[in-house]
Amino acid sequence: MARRPTSFDIAQLAGVSQPTVSRALRGSKSVNAQTRQRIEAIARSLHYAVDKHASSLRSQSANTLALLFFEEPAEDESTINPFFLSMLGSITHACARAGYDLLISFQQLSGDWHVDYQDSRKADGIILLGYGDYEAYRARLDHLTEQGTKVVRWGAVGTGPAGITVGSDNRGGGEAATAHLIARGRRRIAFLGAADGRYPELEDRYRGYLDALVAAGLTADAALQVDAITTEDAGRDAIAELARRGADYDAIFAASDSIAIGAMRALAAAGQSIPDDVAIVGFDDIASAQLTNPPLTTVTQDARRAGEALVRTLLAKLRGEVSDDPPLPTRLVIRASSGA
Amino acid sequence: MARRPTSFDIAQLAGVSQPTVSRALRGSKSVNAQTRQRIEAIARSLHYAVDKHASSLRSQSANTLALLFFEEPAEDESTINPFFLSMLGSITHACARAGYDLLISFQQLSGDWHVDYQDSRKADGIILLGYGDYEAYRARLDHLTEQGTKVVRWGAVGTGPAGITVGSDNRGGGEAATAHLIARGRRRIAFLGAADGRYPELEDRYRGYLDALVAAGLTADAALQVDAITTEDAGRDAIAELARRGADYDAIFAASDSIAIGAMRALAAAGQSIPDDVAIVGFDDIASAQLTNPPLTTVTQDARRAGEALVRTLLAKLRGEVSDDPPLPTRLVIRASSGA
DNA sequence: AAGAGACGAGCATACGTATTCACTGGTTCA
């Protein structure tokens, strides 16, 4: 097992000095083209690759991004929000294209993740994925920002510090979903999802829901709004809560597909027919949405563009640029759960 | 924005030398307990954390594992095999518990991933996830092994070099699935999935299928075996192929849930009733399996234990130990698709 | 009472790269 070749080895074989090798391989223009080619050929033949740690230590940049999933404390390890997972592919590819490595980690919102990444120089920038109130981690975020670590997060555009939030047009999506139900003749539309500030994205979807009601001349009924975080259990519980209230409703707009799926199960168990008795629309368009019975009408967020936008924004911040993208468009996908 | 503290800063404040700080923080026993506590207190108050790159460079170990998903060349970025994705959580947590960082990357089986990770010292060990014949990347794997990089992969236990493969009891699972269909009175059971050597795991499931047939005194009919890789499209195509052959079958054992779901769609489109006309059993128990109509009977692989076993095996290899675990047990989950 | 350990800590150095500065020989311009 021969020792790994270093830039000194290449230098010796090429008859140049080590700095020249370093410059040649990094594409510095102050190296003669012939010399560069000779060096590159030798490097290739020796399977030489720059030592990442030495390079990072010297240049003070990790060439690495970190992807942090925030999970609810009580949550099972394996139940990651499917929509976030669907971003994984495009985030990974976008990083690779930019020449960055990607570290991945699951964290409690309340944990010490800020120390781990900033203070140990593991990553140049961090992507935060997870629902949750910005206030809950503002202090940690501030610490990172002060230290110069760049951060972007998926969330409700307009909340949090400027230029760090990338997100979908939740309000527009919520309006489209609700307007669709209204167009199908529904009038008593329940909203399942947090309407308070703890989940700004869900709140925006609720605003869109209200927008649509107003536009149609309908008034919102507080009895038809049930708090639910984005899990199937929450969807199930929400149906129970509606029943407890004796609420009268002919449609549901669920703030996420997971909630919708939980609700559909509970409705089916209660002998309710979908969409005849209750029409339902979700949000996210996770893979499972096509498989429910009936298939779930939902609002698509483009996970690929979302992931790419996150990486693009973060890389821009690393270069010192400010890029404040508008919210990503959403699109209503009509399936059977909202009526024929 | 103050400069990051280094071990020299800590040393000065503690009135000791830099090496002592290093030793104290790494828990070397040759540091006086009081001294250590003093150093630790100072480090904490300064938010000091060991610089990862300097540490890795000096110690020649990255303290990082890499998780490589192999994707089919033609595959869409976003369609990652759901079963592999479900391992992500437990792999990530297992790494974190062991104090390792986790790099993640998607790669073509045929690409240059071996160079990227070994030659640049990015990771101490690599976890390979993806179906595919071992022969297809034997050369790259050999290169890594020669260089001393440790590798484990998810696959068919018994294939590939000793001690690097962690996998489920595919044969046992295949037998259980098929035996279940036989117990339900089915006699003409089709197998959807590769039976040749290209996908050893699927081949093992096929062997289990044959085991069950033999045990029941049935003979396998070659007309009922259709090659299918693990995608929904392949499942759809397989049903078309059976129809083309004019095959007579009353049940299907699909080598993966994705195949099964594709097959179910095709059957439904053809007006066939599940399970009355055709009973069906899948393999993997991905999340979507609960949502199909009817819900899919399938063979569960314990994704959490799988991920943990991969990490445990890899860490053992890093310590120079050899651990050859037996295949992980599988379990039949009976739902409606296989009959009442 | 003297040698042998054990303990605790410092000195020097190595890990492999990137970058600043200085230098050489040739070219250009006034």
Added chain:
DNA sequence: TGAACCAGTGAATACGTATGCTCGTCTCTT
């Protein structure tokens, strides 16, 4: 014809940590 310049390269050094070696001070043994 000399001064200013440029392309191309090497020498020296810094990045922050971990570790082998050395050394002094105690304690313990014989």
